[in-house]
Amino acid sequence: MIDRIITSGTFSLDGGTWAVDNNIWLVGDAREVVVIDAAHDAAAIAERVGGRTVRAIVCTHAHNDHINAARDLAGQTGAxxxxxxADQVLWEQQYGDAVAYEPLTDGEKIAVGGITLEILHxxxxxxxxxxxxxxxxGALFxxxxxxxxxxxxxGRSYSSFDTIIDSIRSRLLTLPAETVVHTGHGESTSIGAEAPHLEEWIARGH
Known part of the structure; x- marks a missing residue:
């Protein structure tokens, strides 16, 4: 079971603020779920979770628009x-040292609702x-x-074009072409749809 919630708010970094719509993904079954990226509106996420157990709130990264509902959702669900x-510096911009998290590690596996989620750094x-x-x-978040x-x-602090290209090439484009890619903003795509364009991105990025 994959469910999407779209919430709206702002993203702030390097002195700028932008309006954004975020995808929050719930993965699991009728009894338990993992929430991927608790953005903007903990109440809306908790409502969609309903009576299910939240096994974890997984943050794909610590930009404020992906974590700003995590504290409240954790408080409501106990997850x-x-x-x-490695995103500690960004986490502190949102929460300081007031909110603790459990570290994710590359290759870690999280079981929920009879399926396995694998963390790729x-x-x-x-x-x-x-x-x-x-x-x-057959899905990637x-x-x-x-x-x-x-x-x-x-283009902003703590980011690198060469590094993201290397991550995509070595960790994502090696997945099966039919893998559906569920993104943090906007529409889903697939590995097969994006893989042929890698060299175009590199040329554009440089």
Missing amino acids: PIRLHP TPGHSPGAVCVYAPDL SGDTLFKGGPGAT
Whole structure:
């Protein structure tokens, strides 16, 4: 079971603020779910969760628009917040040292609703960016690492174009072509749809 909630709010970094719509993904079954990216509106996410157990709140990275509902959702559900520690500096911009999380590690597997989610560390958009791969579902939850039409933005602090390209090439485009890519913003795509355009992105990025 994959469910999407779209919430709206703002993203702030490097002194600028932008209006954004975020995808929040719920993965699991009728009894339990993992929430991927608790953005903007904890109440809306909790309503969609309903009476199910939240096994974890997985943050694909620590830009504020992907984590700003994590504390409240954790408080309502009792679920642990999970984040790759390389994004600590971004986490502190939102929460300081007031909110704890459990570190995610590359290759870690999270079981929920009879399926397995695998954590892929894919730095570039941010140092601790991860994607969540669900081979049982033929799905990848890419956060802001890969979108329909290209890689995530790398023009702000703590990001790197060369690093994100390397992450996409080595960690994502090696997945089966039919893998559906559920992104942090906008429409879903597939590995097969994006893979042929890698060289175009590199030329555009440089």
